[in-house]
Amino acid sequence: MLGGCATLPVKMSWSEGEAFDDFSKLDAQKQAEVLGSLADKLKNGDETTKCKALYVLGKAGSGAETTVPDILNAFQKKKATCKTNAAYALIKIGSAAVSGLIGATANKYPDVRANAAWALGEIGTVSTATVPSLVVLLRDKDPYVRYYAAEALGKIKGPVVPDLMYALGDNNPEVCKSVIRALVAIGSPAVPELLKILKGRGSAAKTNAAFVLVDIQVNDSVPAIAEAFDALDDEGKLAALISLIKAGVNVERYLPVIVKGLERNGFFSMMLEKALERGGTAAVPLFAELAKSRSPKIRSTAVWGLGALAPMEKGTETVLLAALADENAQVRGMAVLVLGYPRGDSQKYIPALLKTMEDKDYLIRKRSADALAKIGAPAIPAIFQLVRDESRTSHFSAIGKDAWLPPGQKVSKVELVSKMGAPAVPLLIEGLKDKDQAVRDLSSRALAAIGSSAKAAVPVLVEIVKSGNHRDKVNAAEALKEIGPGAVQAVPVLVGLLLNNEPNVKETAIEALGKIGLAARMAVPELKESLNGRPWVRINSALALWRISRSTEGMSVLFSGLQSGDLWIRDLSLQKLGEIGPLAAEGTVPYIRKLLSENNQQLKRAALQVLRKMGDGGKAAVPELIGVLKTNNLDTDVRDIATEILGSFGPAATDAVPVLAEALNSKFANYQEPAGTTLAAIGLPAVPALIEALKSGNSGTRASAAKALGKIGPAAKEAMPALISLLKSKDSRYFQQPLRDVLNTIDPAVKPTDGVGNN
Helix, strand or coil: CCCCCCCCCCCCCCHHHHHHHHHHHCCHHHHHHHHHHHHHHHHHCCHHHHHHHHHHHHHHHHHHHHHHHHHHHHHCCCCCCCHHHHHHHHHHHCHHHHHHHHHHCCCCCHHHHHHHHHHHHHHCCCCCCHHHHHHHHCCCCCHHHHHHHHHHHHHHCCCCHHHHHHHCCCCCHHHHHHHHHHHHHHCHHHHHHHHHHHHCCCCCCHHHHHHHHHHCCCHHHHHHHHHHHHHCCHHHHHHHHHHHHHCCCCCHHHHHHHHHHHHCCCHHHHHHHHHHHCCHHHHHHHHHHHCCCCCHHHHHHHHHHHHHHCCCCCCHHHHHHHHHCCCCHHHHHHHHHHHCCCCCCHHHHHHHHHHHCCCCCHHHHHHHHHHHHHHCHHHHHHHHHHHHHHHHHCCCCCCCCCCCCCHHHCCCHHHHHHCCCHHHHHHHHHHHCCCCHHHHHHHHHHHHHHHHHHHHHHHHHHHHHHHCCHHHHHHHHHHHHHHHHHHHHHHHHHHHHCCCCCCCHHHHHHHHHHHHHHHHHHHHHHHHHHCCCCHHHHHHHHHHHHHHHCCHHHHHHHHHHCCCCCHHHHHHHHHHHHHHHHHHHHHHHHHHHHHHCCCCHHHHHHHHHHHCCCHHHHHHHHHHHHHHHHHCCCCHHHHHHHHHHHHHCHHHHHHHHHHHHHHHCCCCHHHHHHHHHHHHHHCHHHHHHHHHHCCCCCHHHHHHHHHHHHHHHHHHHHHHHHHHHHHHCHHHCCCHHHHHHHHHHHCCCCCCCCCCCCC
């Protein structure tokens, strides 16, 4: 609202304030005493006291009816700072306040007239004088008054359509929006007048009338709209079409107008497209015709409508198959997208989707893979055949044909098949036996990606480890590794591989045994022997020993690796200790602290990735993390990880509050949100810094600080006055509702209308 309360107490500190919640339970004598005291405060108190009194009277509701004259007196004074609180009290009192509010609509002060209009709308009582008084305010010279008058008329829904039509031509866009909302609320009774405007020439209100027709529920007015259609201009016809479609009318005869509208840019074409998409099966013939358009945009709209909204209707298959081969990428992409939704006829599209898997457009390839993944196991035979064909005709790997693409552009068939999960496992087991190496590669790697759910494949994988060629053997061991404890049957054959000197075989077997864990105890002697091997074997054997037997000997090898003169060995040892996690913190965190103090950004990043796995054992690194935030102004990745880790420590990271507050006040938006999140995690010790941040001149800082206080919750009650002050200021106009939500989270007793408004 336009006026604001000078102060909003979080808790009343005087007797009337303590009584307001149970006012209705007081006896008549006590009620009279409380109301008399409050009336006296309205007459003789300072502005703060008056605001408190008005707040309490609002809570008393209709029981405060006898104080209406005193409230109106406070409400209509020029210098009163509690107009919104007074209006709030009158709203809660209800119909007994209507007569006085009608009188206030003629007050000489604009903010009084605006608050009076708002209050009348909230009360919603229709009296013989309410509507005429509000209609007069539609022509007020102050835009705020006109805004709230229109809003009130929309809530009261009296016989005001002609007057609101006049207001559609208001030169203030915010007033026009309020008028539009009012007419939409009134509904079908407004349609005849809207059509008159739409048939007129040069009316400044024509566009706004069309907006209303788009949003209004017009089921009762379909004949009137259809009759007036030919007399409307292009904009009016589009608005009318949208209304007719939403009303479920068959608009096939308007096809030329629809095509013309869809070819336009702007609000009406977007709304028309959305209306068509909601047309359901009744719109199928229309979509089928639109699919023949020369415009890619219209063909794309038709594909979406047919595929997503009427997937099983006759004629849909022909349109979708044609769209998958369309010359335009937008149309192909839309067809692939709708095929990703659940449908009963998906399998017939498998060959076409396999072709679009090779599309030159990455997004289409990605969507095709997603659609095939949702079709699931029935698509696997066709994928195998595609892999066979590719392996015979391409010098690229059949399952990595897109290796030449940038990393983010690859669409892996392994990833595609693995997304199908456990239902794909039986077919992948058969694929392990295929004569084509590429199919076997795909099957074993997909099983590895499926992981523990591929346990049924273990017997076949074991046989491959025993007798397969080198490539199959490595792939099978890799799959057993990812299946993990479910691959216990493979332990003897994996132990045997520890004596194998073929490249990658022994290494993969060591990792697999470690992943299987305690059930691989028979491998301990051979793994201890491997501690004397080359660095990669030694370090991975140490991790495997720890996983299988919690061997301190294995962890000691990893700790000693941190002291190596070889940077590669130090880095690998650190990564393996990270896999052990908090139990390795005592020996790992000191080394991490040392790395964080160095200038090598790559080492810092690696150290932080391990530190986030150390749990509470990493709290000793808080000083170094603070140092990272002070010195890494350009490397946002390092900053973000350090900030996140500090948040995981909660109040133990209190020493970081100053540097986090500095980041929160930064001009860089990507610093503000992470800093606010971490300050929220630190909790109560961060509240003073967050309160200070609410005063910042940077809107992002204010928003992040408020959000953080909301996450802290009731413990941030100290921030209520600052939050309320911000809510009432112009600085909050773009995030009013989030601020109200924060206030409610901290103290649910504070309601959105409790004297809080915009100055």
